[in-house]
Amino acid sequence: MSELSIRRQKLAEKMKENSIAVVFxxxxxxxxxxxxxxxxxxNHFFYLTGIQQEHSALLIVKGFNGVKTYLFVDEYxxxxxxxxxxxxxxxxxxxISDINNVYIYSQLDxxxxxxxxxxxxxxxxxxxxxxDLSPEVKIGDEYSLRNYAEDxxxxxxxxxxxxxxxxxxDLRMIKSDYEVECIVKAIEATNLGINETIRNxxxxxxxxxxxxIFHHFGVMHGRRKLAFSTIVAAGKNATCLHYPSQTCRIxxxxxxxxxxxxxxxxxxxxxxxxxxxxxxxxGVGKSIYEAVLNCNKSVIEYARTxxxxxxxxxxxxxxxxxxxxxxxLMDKDDDIRKYxxxxxxxHLGLDTHDTSVRERPLEDGNVITCEPGLYFANYGVxxxxxxxxxxKDGKAVNLSSCIAKEIKDIERLFKTR
Numbered sequence: 001m002s003e004l005s006i007r008r009q010k011l012a013e014k015m016k017e018n019s020i021a022v023v024f025x026x027x028x029x030x031x032x033x034x035x036x037x038x039x040x041x042x043n044h045f046f047y048l049t050g051i052q053q054e055h056s057a058l059l060i061v062k063g064f065n066g067v068k069t070y071l072f073v074d075e076y077x078x079x080x081x082x083x084x085x086x087x088x089x090x091x092x093x094x095x096i097s098d099i100n101n102v103y104i105y106s107q108l109d110x111x112x113x114x115x116x117x118x119x120x121x122x123x124x125x126x127x128x129x130x131x132d133l134s135p136e137v138k139i140g141d142e143y144s145l146r147n148y149a150e151d152x153x154x155x156x157x158x159x160x161x162x163x164x165x166x167x168x169x170d171l172r173m174i175k176s177d178y179e180v181e182c183i184v185k186a187i188e189a190t191n192l193g194i195n196e197t198i199r200n201x202x203x204x205x206x207x208x209x210x211x212x213i214f215h216h217f218g219v220m221h222g223r224r225k226l227a228f229s230t231i232v233a234a235g236k237n238a239t240c241l242h243y244p245s246q247t248c249r250i251x252x253x254x255x256x257x258x259x260x261x262x263x264x265x266x267x268x269x270x271x272x273x274x275x276x277x278x279x280x281x282x283g284v285g286k287s288i289y290e291a292v293l294n295c296n297k298s299v300i301e302y303a304r305t306x307x308x309x310x311x312x313x314x315x316x317x318x319x320x321x322x323x324x325x326x327x328x329l330m331d332k333d334d335d336i337r338k339y340x341x342x343x344x345x346x347h348l349g350l351d352t353h354d355t356s357v358r359e360r361p362l363e364d365g366n367v368i369t370c371e372p373g374l375y376f377a378n379y380g381v382x383x384x385x386x387x388x389x390x391x392k393d394g395k396a397v398n399l400s401s402c403i404a405k406e407i408k409d410i411e412r413l414f415k416t417r
Contacts, residue, residue, distance in 0.1 A: 002098040003178050004050050007171060011048065012060055012067045014167045019128035020115050021164055022108075023048060024139045024148075025056040042137050043350040044168045046266060049097045053088055055105050061115055063123025071099040072108045116156050129156070130164040169355040173347060174365035180390055182267035183348065183367060184399055187388060189224055189262045190269040191403045193217045199417045201277060203252035207232040210256075211246055218262050227261035227268035228352045238274070238382025239375035241342055252278050255285045257382050261352070268352045270369050271400055272386030279414030281407050284329070285381045288374050291323035293405060295372040296385045299344060303389065303396035306361050309345045309368065316344040316372045324374070339374050348388055366391045367399070 001009065015021060025045045028036040041052045049058055049071060059070040073093045074080075081087060090102040103111070118125045129152060137145045149161055175183070196217045197210050211230040218224030233243040234250045238257035250256060254277050261269035274289060276282070281289055298319045299312055321336040323329075330339065345368045347356035354367075362368070371386035387400040404410050 003176060004048065004098050006176075008048055008060065008069055009067075010171055011167060012062055014170075015060070015062050015130060016128050016162075017062060018064070018124060018126050019062050019130060019162075020112065020126055021058075021060040021062075021130035022112060023058040023060075023132055023164065023168075024137060024145065025049075025051060025054055026137050027054045027139060027141070029138060030141060042132065042134075043266070043355075044132050044134075044165070044172075047168065047172055047350060049099070051088070051093060051097055052266075053093075056093075057105065057108050058099075059108065059111060059115075061123050061126070063115075063121075063126060065122060065124070068101070068123070069099050070101045070103060070111060071097050072103050072105045072111075075104045075106060112152075113155075116159060126159075128160040128162055130162050130167070132164045132168070134165055165355075169357070172349055172354065173356050173360075174363070175349060175367050175390070176365075179267060179349065180367065180399070182264045183269065183388065183390075186227070186262050186264035186267055186269035187271065187400045188402060189218065189222065189264065190260065190271050191400075192221065193224075193262060194258065194260070194271070194273065194403060195413075195417075197258070198275060198414070201250070201256065201275065203250065203277060205250050207234055207237070207246035207248055207250060207256075210250075210258075211260075214258075214260055224262040224264075227263050227270060231257070231259035233257045233259075233382065234277075236377055236380040236382075238384075239377045240382075241375075250277055255289075255381055255383065257384055259384065259386065266350050268348060268350070268354075269400070270348055270352050270371075270386060270388060271403060272371055272373075272384040273403065273405065274383040274385065275410060275414075280411060284376075284379050285383075286407070287327040287329060288376060288379070288381050288383050289385075289407065291320060291327055291329065292372055292374050292383045292385050293407070294323055295319040296370055296387065296405070299370050299372065300387065300389055300396050300398055303362070303370070303391070305363050305366075305391050305394045308361055309343065309358050312370075313344045316340075320372060320374060329374075329376070339376055340372065341375070342371075342373065344372050345369050362391055364391050364393065370396075370398075 026042040028039040055074040057072045061068045094102045197214045210232045234256045235254040257274045259272045347354040348367045373384035375382040389396045
Protein backbone atom coordinates (compact mmCIF):
# COMPACT_ATOMS: atom_id res chain seq x y z
CA MET A 1 0.00 0.00 0.00
CA SER A 2 1.09 3.56 -0.62
CA GLU A 3 1.89 6.00 2.18
CA LEU A 4 -1.41 7.81 1.56
CA SER A 5 -3.44 4.60 1.41
CA ILE A 6 -2.01 3.50 4.76
CA ARG A 7 -2.98 6.83 6.33
CA ARG A 8 -6.55 6.54 5.04
CA GLN A 9 -6.74 2.94 6.22
CA LYS A 10 -5.64 3.96 9.71
CA LEU A 11 -8.26 6.71 9.75
CA ALA A 12 -10.97 4.27 8.64
CA GLU A 13 -9.99 1.92 11.46
CA LYS A 14 -10.63 4.73 13.95
CA MET A 15 -14.05 5.56 12.49
CA LYS A 16 -17.25 4.05 13.82
CA GLU A 17 -18.98 1.32 11.90
CA ASN A 18 -21.67 2.63 9.52
CA SER A 19 -20.14 6.09 9.18
CA ILE A 20 -18.71 8.45 6.59
CA ALA A 21 -15.96 11.08 6.74
CA VAL A 22 -15.93 14.20 4.56
CA VAL A 23 -12.69 16.21 4.39
CA PHE A 24 -12.40 19.41 2.36
CA UNK A 25 -9.28 21.02 0.88
CA UNK A 26 -10.64 24.51 1.47
CA UNK A 27 -10.58 27.61 -0.73
CA UNK A 28 -8.49 30.75 -1.03
CA UNK A 29 -9.41 33.44 1.48
CA UNK A 30 -10.35 36.97 0.46
CA UNK A 31 -7.58 39.51 0.98
CA UNK A 32 -9.25 42.65 -0.36
CA UNK A 33 -11.91 43.79 -2.81
CA UNK A 34 -10.39 41.99 -5.79
CA UNK A 35 -7.54 39.94 -4.30
CA UNK A 36 -7.20 36.56 -2.64
CA UNK A 37 -4.45 35.23 -0.41
CA UNK A 38 -2.36 32.44 -1.89
CA UNK A 39 -4.23 29.20 -1.40
CA UNK A 40 -3.21 27.19 1.66
CA UNK A 41 -4.60 23.67 1.66
CA UNK A 42 -6.28 22.22 4.74
CA ASN A 43 -3.39 20.07 5.97
CA HIS A 44 -5.72 17.31 7.17
CA PHE A 45 -6.92 16.95 3.58
CA PHE A 46 -3.38 17.10 2.20
CA TYR A 47 -2.21 14.51 4.74
CA LEU A 48 -4.84 12.06 3.50
CA THR A 49 -4.70 12.75 -0.26
CA GLY A 50 -1.47 14.51 -1.27
CA ILE A 51 -3.66 16.99 -3.20
CA GLN A 52 -3.03 20.75 -2.85
CA GLN A 53 -5.91 22.12 -4.91
CA GLU A 54 -8.91 24.09 -3.71
CA HIS A 55 -12.49 22.96 -4.36
CA SER A 56 -11.57 19.35 -3.62
CA ALA A 57 -12.91 16.86 -1.09
CA LEU A 58 -12.35 13.35 0.24
CA LEU A 59 -15.21 11.00 1.11
CA ILE A 60 -14.61 7.81 3.09
CA VAL A 61 -17.57 5.45 3.58
CA LYS A 62 -17.34 2.69 6.18
CA GLY A 63 -20.34 0.45 5.59
CA PHE A 64 -21.36 -3.17 5.95
CA ASN A 65 -19.32 -4.23 2.91
CA GLY A 66 -16.08 -2.53 3.94
CA VAL A 67 -14.47 0.84 3.26
CA LYS A 68 -14.89 2.82 0.05
CA THR A 69 -12.90 5.97 -0.73
CA TYR A 70 -13.80 8.74 -3.17
CA LEU A 71 -11.99 11.90 -4.26
CA PHE A 72 -13.70 14.95 -5.74
CA VAL A 73 -11.86 17.62 -7.75
CA ASP A 74 -12.86 20.68 -9.76
CA GLU A 75 -14.42 20.14 -13.15
CA TYR A 76 -12.23 21.12 -16.09
CA UNK A 77 -12.92 24.67 -17.27
CA UNK A 78 -11.12 26.18 -20.23
CA UNK A 79 -12.02 29.67 -19.03
CA UNK A 80 -10.73 29.04 -15.48
CA UNK A 81 -7.44 27.71 -16.81
CA UNK A 82 -7.02 30.84 -18.93
CA UNK A 83 -7.38 32.98 -15.80
CA UNK A 84 -5.87 30.97 -12.96
CA UNK A 85 -3.80 28.17 -14.48
CA UNK A 86 -4.04 24.45 -14.94
CA UNK A 87 -6.24 22.27 -12.73
CA UNK A 88 -5.72 18.61 -11.97
CA UNK A 89 -7.50 16.19 -14.27
CA UNK A 90 -9.22 13.22 -12.60
CA UNK A 91 -6.44 11.01 -13.96
CA UNK A 92 -3.72 13.21 -12.44
CA UNK A 93 -5.59 13.38 -9.11
CA UNK A 94 -5.88 9.59 -9.13
CA UNK A 95 -2.14 9.20 -9.66
CA ILE A 96 -1.22 11.64 -6.87
CA SER A 97 -3.73 10.38 -4.30
CA ASP A 98 -3.76 6.66 -5.12
CA ILE A 99 -7.57 6.84 -5.07
CA ASN A 100 -9.26 5.07 -7.95
CA ASN A 101 -12.73 6.64 -7.54
CA VAL A 102 -12.30 10.25 -8.68
CA TYR A 103 -15.36 12.40 -9.39
CA ILE A 104 -16.23 16.02 -10.08
CA TYR A 105 -16.54 18.25 -6.99
CA SER A 106 -20.13 19.20 -7.81
CA GLN A 107 -21.13 15.53 -7.33
CA LEU A 108 -20.08 15.45 -3.66
CA ASP A 109 -23.45 16.47 -2.20
CA UNK A 110 -25.35 13.83 -4.14
CA UNK A 111 -22.84 11.15 -3.08
CA UNK A 112 -23.22 12.14 0.58
CA UNK A 113 -27.02 12.07 0.25
CA UNK A 114 -26.83 8.66 -1.38
CA UNK A 115 -24.80 7.32 1.54
CA UNK A 116 -27.70 8.11 3.89
CA UNK A 117 -30.30 6.52 1.64
CA UNK A 118 -30.11 2.89 2.75
CA UNK A 119 -32.61 1.82 0.11
CA UNK A 120 -30.43 3.04 -2.74
CA UNK A 121 -26.83 2.74 -1.53
CA UNK A 122 -24.54 -0.26 -1.29
CA UNK A 123 -23.19 0.54 2.19
CA UNK A 124 -26.13 -0.30 4.47
CA UNK A 125 -27.48 2.05 7.10
CA UNK A 126 -25.04 4.94 7.58
CA UNK A 127 -25.57 6.64 10.93
CA UNK A 128 -22.64 9.02 11.53
CA UNK A 129 -20.68 11.67 9.66
CA UNK A 130 -17.16 12.82 10.57
CA UNK A 131 -16.38 16.43 9.67
CA ASP A 132 -13.24 18.45 10.35
CA LEU A 133 -14.85 21.19 12.45
CA SER A 134 -11.82 23.50 12.54
CA PRO A 135 -13.33 27.01 12.56
CA GLU A 136 -10.84 28.42 10.05
CA VAL A 137 -11.52 25.95 7.23
CA LYS A 138 -13.50 27.76 4.52
CA ILE A 139 -15.13 25.83 1.69
CA GLY A 140 -16.65 28.92 0.05
CA ASP A 141 -16.07 32.68 0.16
CA GLU A 142 -18.63 33.06 2.95
CA TYR A 143 -19.15 29.42 3.84
CA SER A 144 -17.18 27.48 6.45
CA LEU A 145 -17.15 23.88 7.60
CA ARG A 146 -19.22 24.97 10.58
CA ASN A 147 -21.88 26.20 8.12
CA TYR A 148 -21.66 22.90 6.26
CA ALA A 149 -22.17 21.01 9.53
CA GLU A 150 -25.28 23.07 10.34
CA ASP A 151 -26.75 22.42 6.90
CA UNK A 152 -25.88 18.72 7.17
CA UNK A 153 -27.68 18.42 10.52
CA UNK A 154 -30.74 20.11 9.03
CA UNK A 155 -30.74 17.74 6.05
CA UNK A 156 -30.01 14.56 8.03
CA UNK A 157 -31.38 15.23 11.55
CA UNK A 158 -31.04 11.60 12.65
CA UNK A 159 -27.35 11.40 11.72
CA UNK A 160 -24.64 11.91 14.32
CA UNK A 161 -22.03 14.57 13.47
CA UNK A 162 -18.58 13.82 14.94
CA UNK A 163 -15.48 16.02 14.87
CA UNK A 164 -12.86 14.40 12.64
CA UNK A 165 -10.05 16.63 13.88
CA UNK A 166 -8.91 14.49 16.85
CA UNK A 167 -8.67 11.35 14.71
CA UNK A 168 -6.42 12.91 12.09
CA UNK A 169 -4.48 14.83 14.74
CA ASP A 170 -3.57 11.58 16.49
CA LEU A 171 -2.37 10.08 13.20
CA ARG A 172 -0.30 13.15 12.34
CA MET A 173 1.45 13.13 15.72
CA ILE A 174 3.23 9.88 14.83
CA LYS A 175 5.52 10.47 11.86
CA SER A 176 6.22 7.73 9.33
CA ASP A 177 9.68 7.13 7.87
CA TYR A 178 8.59 9.08 4.80
CA GLU A 179 7.52 12.07 6.90
CA VAL A 180 10.78 12.04 8.83
CA GLU A 181 12.68 11.92 5.54
CA CYS A 182 10.80 15.02 4.34
CA ILE A 183 11.60 16.89 7.56
CA VAL A 184 15.28 15.92 7.26
CA LYS A 185 15.37 17.18 3.66
CA ALA A 186 13.77 20.45 4.81
CA ILE A 187 16.43 20.75 7.53
CA GLU A 188 19.28 20.05 5.11
CA ALA A 189 17.96 22.70 2.72
CA THR A 190 17.58 25.11 5.65
CA ASN A 191 21.22 24.53 6.56
CA LEU A 192 22.27 25.55 3.04
CA GLY A 193 20.06 28.63 3.27
CA ILE A 194 21.58 29.56 6.62
CA ASN A 195 25.10 29.24 5.23
CA GLU A 196 24.20 31.50 2.32
CA THR A 197 22.61 34.01 4.71
CA ILE A 198 25.55 34.26 7.11
CA ARG A 199 27.92 34.75 4.17
CA ASN A 200 26.12 38.08 3.87
CA UNK A 201 25.99 38.83 7.61
CA UNK A 202 28.11 41.93 7.93
CA UNK A 203 28.16 45.28 9.68
CA UNK A 204 25.62 47.65 8.13
CA UNK A 205 23.26 45.19 6.47
CA UNK A 206 19.58 45.42 7.38
CA UNK A 207 17.71 42.62 9.13
CA UNK A 208 15.13 42.44 6.33
CA UNK A 209 17.89 42.01 3.75
CA UNK A 210 19.08 38.84 5.45
CA UNK A 211 15.50 37.54 5.64
CA UNK A 212 15.14 38.17 1.90
CA ILE A 213 18.45 36.43 1.16
CA PHE A 214 17.23 33.30 2.95
CA HIS A 215 13.89 33.47 1.12
CA HIS A 216 15.51 34.05 -2.28
CA PHE A 217 18.01 31.22 -1.81
CA GLY A 218 15.15 28.81 -1.20
CA VAL A 219 13.30 29.99 -4.29
CA MET A 220 16.40 29.64 -6.46
CA HIS A 221 17.27 26.20 -5.12
CA GLY A 222 14.26 23.97 -5.62
CA ARG A 223 11.56 26.66 -5.26
CA ARG A 224 11.56 26.02 -1.53
CA LYS A 225 8.66 27.52 0.39
CA LEU A 226 9.24 29.13 3.76
CA ALA A 227 7.93 27.11 6.68
CA PHE A 228 7.01 30.43 8.34
CA SER A 229 7.97 34.09 8.13
CA THR A 230 11.70 34.35 8.78
CA ILE A 231 12.79 36.12 11.95
CA VAL A 232 16.07 38.05 11.89
CA ALA A 233 16.60 40.02 15.10
CA ALA A 234 19.79 41.88 15.98
CA GLY A 235 20.91 42.98 19.43
CA LYS A 236 18.07 43.95 21.76
CA ASN A 237 15.51 43.10 19.07
CA ALA A 238 16.21 39.42 19.75
CA THR A 239 14.59 39.73 23.18
CA CYS A 240 11.21 39.95 21.38
CA LEU A 241 10.23 36.36 20.58
CA HIS A 242 8.32 37.03 17.37
CA TYR A 243 10.09 40.26 16.44
CA PRO A 244 8.03 41.58 13.52
CA SER A 245 9.56 44.69 11.96
CA GLN A 246 13.12 43.69 10.93
CA THR A 247 13.95 47.26 9.86
CA CYS A 248 17.13 47.82 11.87
CA ARG A 249 20.65 48.08 10.50
CA ILE A 250 22.93 45.44 12.02
CA UNK A 251 26.03 46.54 13.90
CA UNK A 252 29.37 44.75 14.13
CA UNK A 253 29.03 44.30 17.91
CA UNK A 254 25.57 42.69 17.68
CA UNK A 255 24.53 39.12 18.09
CA UNK A 256 21.81 38.19 15.60
CA UNK A 257 19.07 35.64 16.26
CA UNK A 258 17.69 33.73 13.28
CA UNK A 259 14.48 31.68 13.45
CA UNK A 260 13.80 30.15 10.05
CA UNK A 261 13.10 27.08 7.96
CA UNK A 262 12.04 25.73 4.59
CA UNK A 263 9.46 23.09 3.68
CA UNK A 264 9.89 19.83 1.82
CA UNK A 265 6.77 18.21 0.34
CA UNK A 266 4.74 20.21 2.84
CA UNK A 267 6.85 19.32 5.91
CA UNK A 268 8.55 22.05 7.92
CA UNK A 269 11.98 22.60 9.37
CA UNK A 270 12.10 24.97 12.35
CA UNK A 271 15.60 26.09 13.28
CA UNK A 272 16.96 28.87 15.49
CA UNK A 273 20.59 29.92 15.65
CA UNK A 274 22.31 32.97 17.12
CA UNK A 275 25.52 34.36 15.63
CA UNK A 276 27.95 37.19 16.46
CA UNK A 277 28.19 39.55 13.49
CA UNK A 278 31.98 39.74 13.74
CA UNK A 279 32.23 35.94 13.89
CA UNK A 280 33.71 35.76 17.40
CA UNK A 281 31.84 35.04 20.64
CA UNK A 282 32.97 37.24 23.50
CA GLY A 283 31.97 38.86 26.77
CA VAL A 284 28.51 38.50 28.23
CA GLY A 285 27.09 37.41 24.87
CA LYS A 286 29.36 34.38 24.92
CA SER A 287 28.25 33.51 28.47
CA ILE A 288 24.58 33.74 27.54
CA TYR A 289 25.20 31.62 24.45
CA GLU A 290 27.03 28.96 26.50
CA ALA A 291 24.14 28.78 28.96
CA VAL A 292 21.58 28.23 26.21
CA LEU A 293 23.77 25.77 24.32
CA ASN A 294 24.34 23.66 27.44
CA CYS A 295 20.59 23.65 28.09
CA ASN A 296 19.79 22.69 24.49
CA LYS A 297 22.13 19.71 24.64
CA SER A 298 20.99 18.74 28.13
CA VAL A 299 17.30 18.63 27.13
CA ILE A 300 18.04 16.48 24.07
CA GLU A 301 20.08 14.07 26.20
CA TYR A 302 17.43 14.04 28.95
CA ALA A 303 14.40 13.51 26.70
CA ARG A 304 12.80 10.05 26.66
CA THR A 305 9.52 8.59 25.53
CA UNK A 306 6.95 8.61 28.32
CA UNK A 307 7.91 12.14 29.32
CA UNK A 308 5.75 15.12 28.43
CA UNK A 309 6.70 18.47 26.96
CA UNK A 310 6.00 19.89 30.41
CA UNK A 311 8.69 17.57 31.81
CA UNK A 312 11.16 18.86 29.23
CA UNK A 313 10.20 22.44 30.07
CA UNK A 314 10.77 21.85 33.79
CA UNK A 315 14.21 20.40 33.03
CA UNK A 316 15.07 23.35 30.76
CA UNK A 317 14.09 25.84 33.47
CA UNK A 318 16.33 24.12 36.03
CA UNK A 319 19.31 23.92 33.68
CA UNK A 320 18.99 27.53 32.55
CA UNK A 321 18.69 28.74 36.12
CA UNK A 322 21.75 26.74 37.17
CA UNK A 323 23.74 27.96 34.17
CA UNK A 324 22.80 31.60 34.71
CA UNK A 325 23.85 31.41 38.37
CA UNK A 326 27.11 29.63 37.47
CA UNK A 327 27.97 32.23 34.84
CA UNK A 328 26.91 35.08 37.15
CA LEU A 329 24.19 36.20 34.78
CA MET A 330 21.68 36.27 37.65
CA ASP A 331 21.56 35.86 41.42
CA LYS A 332 20.32 32.62 42.93
CA ASP A 333 17.21 34.39 44.23
CA ASP A 334 16.41 35.93 40.85
CA ASP A 335 13.48 34.62 38.76
CA ILE A 336 14.62 32.82 35.61
CA ARG A 337 11.25 33.59 34.00
CA LYS A 338 12.41 37.18 33.54
CA TYR A 339 14.95 35.91 31.03
CA UNK A 340 13.29 32.75 29.69
CA UNK A 341 9.61 33.30 28.93
CA UNK A 342 8.51 30.66 26.46
CA UNK A 343 8.20 26.89 26.20
CA UNK A 344 11.04 24.62 25.19
CA UNK A 345 9.15 22.62 22.60
CA UNK A 346 6.24 22.04 20.24
CA HIS A 347 5.38 19.31 17.76
CA LEU A 348 6.62 19.73 14.18
CA GLY A 349 5.29 18.43 10.87
CA LEU A 350 3.05 19.74 8.10
CA ASP A 351 2.46 22.76 10.34
CA THR A 352 5.42 24.36 12.07
CA HIS A 353 3.45 24.26 15.31
CA ASP A 354 1.96 20.94 14.36
CA THR A 355 -1.37 19.63 15.58
CA SER A 356 -0.88 17.76 18.86
CA VAL A 357 -1.96 17.07 22.41
CA ARG A 358 0.81 18.77 24.36
CA GLU A 359 -0.07 16.97 27.58
CA ARG A 360 0.27 13.51 26.02
CA PRO A 361 3.40 11.47 26.89
CA LEU A 362 5.94 11.53 24.07
CA GLU A 363 6.31 8.36 22.01
CA ASP A 364 8.38 6.97 19.19
CA GLY A 365 7.56 8.75 15.94
CA ASN A 366 6.96 12.15 17.55
CA VAL A 367 9.00 15.01 16.08
CA ILE A 368 9.34 18.06 18.29
CA THR A 369 11.57 21.10 18.62
CA CYS A 370 14.07 21.77 21.39
CA GLU A 371 14.45 25.54 21.69
CA PRO A 372 15.62 26.98 25.00
CA GLY A 373 16.53 30.65 25.04
CA LEU A 374 17.70 33.50 27.24
CA TYR A 375 16.81 37.15 26.68
CA PHE A 376 18.66 39.92 28.51
CA ALA A 377 17.38 43.29 27.33
CA ASN A 378 19.79 45.05 29.70
CA TYR A 379 22.73 43.53 27.80
CA GLY A 380 21.06 43.86 24.40
CA VAL A 381 21.34 40.11 23.81
CA UNK A 382 18.79 37.44 23.00
CA UNK A 383 19.88 33.86 22.29
CA UNK A 384 17.79 30.91 21.12
CA UNK A 385 19.17 27.61 19.86
CA UNK A 386 16.53 25.38 18.29
CA UNK A 387 16.89 21.86 16.94
CA UNK A 388 14.33 19.42 15.55
CA UNK A 389 14.34 16.04 17.29
CA UNK A 390 12.76 12.65 16.58
CA UNK A 391 11.89 10.08 19.21
CA LYS A 392 13.18 6.69 18.14
CA ASP A 393 13.77 3.60 20.28
CA GLY A 394 12.76 5.60 23.32
CA LYS A 395 15.37 8.35 22.92
CA ALA A 396 15.67 11.73 21.22
CA VAL A 397 17.60 11.86 17.94
CA ASN A 398 18.73 15.30 16.78
CA LEU A 399 17.65 15.59 13.13
CA SER A 400 19.34 18.98 12.75
CA SER A 401 22.80 18.05 14.03
CA CYS A 402 24.16 19.08 10.59
CA ILE A 403 23.61 22.76 11.50
CA ALA A 404 26.54 24.17 13.46
CA LYS A 405 25.85 25.32 17.01
CA GLU A 406 29.08 24.71 18.93
CA ILE A 407 31.06 27.94 19.43
CA LYS A 408 34.21 26.57 17.79
CA ASP A 409 32.25 25.30 14.78
CA ILE A 410 30.45 28.61 14.26
CA GLU A 411 33.65 30.63 14.56
CA ARG A 412 35.33 28.31 12.03
CA LEU A 413 32.34 28.70 9.73
CA PHE A 414 32.65 32.49 9.83
CA LYS A 415 36.38 32.32 9.06
CA THR A 416 35.77 30.24 5.93
CA ARG A 417 32.63 31.94 4.62
